[in-house]
Amino acid sequence: MATRSEQSPNDGGQSDIHPANDLNELTGKHWIRFTKSWFVCDSPRYHRNKDTELHPARYPEELVAEFVNFFTKPDQWILDPFCGSGATLIACLEEGRKAIGVELSPKYVQVTQQRLQRLDALGNVQVLAGDARRLTDPALWQDCLACSDGELPQFDFIITSPPYWNMLHKSRGGVESTHKQRASQGLDTHYSESEDDLGNIEDYDEFIEALGAVFDQCQRLLKPDKYMVVVAQNLRVADGYVVPLAWDLQKRLSRTFNFQGERIWCQNTKQLGIWGYPKIFVPNYHHHYCLIFRNDKGCSRPS
Numbered sequence: 001m002a003t004r005s006e007q008s009p010n011d012g013g014q015s016d017i018h019p020a021n022d023l024n025e026l027t028g029k030h031w032i033r034f035t036k037s038w039f040v041c042d043s044p045r046y047h048r049n050k051d052t053e054l055h056p057a058r059y060p061e062e063l064v065a066e067f068v069n070f071f072t073k074p075d076q077w078i079l080d081p082f083c084g085s086g087a088t089l090i091a092c093l094e095e096g097r098k099a100i101g102v103e104l105s106p107k108y109v110q111v112t113q114q115r116l117q118r119l120d121a122l123g124n125v126q127v128l129a130g131d132a133r134r135l136t137d138p139a140l141w142q143d144c145l146a147c148s149d150g151e152l153p154q155f156d157f158i159i160t161s162p163p164y165w166n167m168l169h170k171s172r173g174g175v176e177s178t179h180k181q182r183a184s185q186g187l188d189t190h191y192s193e194s195e196d197d198l199g200n201i202e203d204y205d206e207f208i209e210a211l212g213a214v215f216d217q218c219q220r221l222l223k224p225d226k227y228m229v230v231v232a233q234n235l236r237v238a239d240g241y242v243v244p245l246a247w248d249l250q251k252r253l254s255r256t257f258n259f260q261g262e263r264i265w266c267q268n269t270k271q272l273g274i275w276g277y278p279k280i281f282v283p284n285y286h287h288h289y290c291l292i293f294r295n296d297k298g299c300s301r302p303s
Ligand SMILES: C[S@@+](CC[C@H](N)C(=O)[O-])C[C@H]1O[C@@H](n2cnc3c(N)ncnc32)[C@H](O)[C@@H]1O
Pocket: 055, 057, 058, 059, 060, 081, 082, 083, 084, 085, 086, 087, 088, 102, 103, 104, 105, 108, 130, 131, 132, 133, 160, 161, 162, 163, 164, 191, 192, 196, 197, 198, 199
């Protein structure tokens, strides 16, 4: 995965950017490479530390960097409504973008703030403590770097990974699962006990609708014709059936956005669990869907 900072001089310069390209600063070669519908990304060690490891479900900064470089130009504004430990903000900073994250858990807000402080980055990226279900409440945006004149901010790109339903509450498997290992190391196994935490909703349909309502609000914060990427996964629940969360989300969000397709994020170094052996087939889910939407369904803009 070539991020902006990793492109070699031989990969082309400003002059190789097509004059009609107003989306990004990629050469044709890098543009086409990105359109392959799957990629491998395993989080390199250097972004990990004691604080970030506390969070139970992070995505790699390198993944965000690649999407941000495709869907934005330098200095544009990016939103992550489920910011967690701040991977989106760190990646945006490293790639010369500006970004706002919203996060419910005070603990992860603090983790993110500390990461940003260490990088002396507080002018261009910011984490807001708040509830993503109230994204269009002006109170959330008071004192936000991306706002002026009390208006709701308008972002150039949204990238996020919401809670995967209440899966973090479930431990399973005949071997010591990641869940149990984390608990024994004193690391978080779920986000919070808060009833506002979408990862604590028991009923699946209610969960999908709550997420749908968050993303309906995202549409009002995203500039017309701009893109949103939602990272999600299908889930095998302990009772032996698969909940197609990624596919259900795609369907619900397509009411508001125009679905453009998916890129499949493959994790190649994740440890295999021994789930069904030697009796039944149980997949080791080592891939996630990066669902790509465009804000050009103007007729269904929610009020
Ligand atoms: C999958 S994690 C995001 C992880 C993030 N991408 C990272 O790499 O650190 C989902 C996050 O959503 C947060 N969350 C849950 N309910 C929320 C809500 N109502 N508003 C804002 N954040 C919420 C959780 O605390 C959790 O940190």
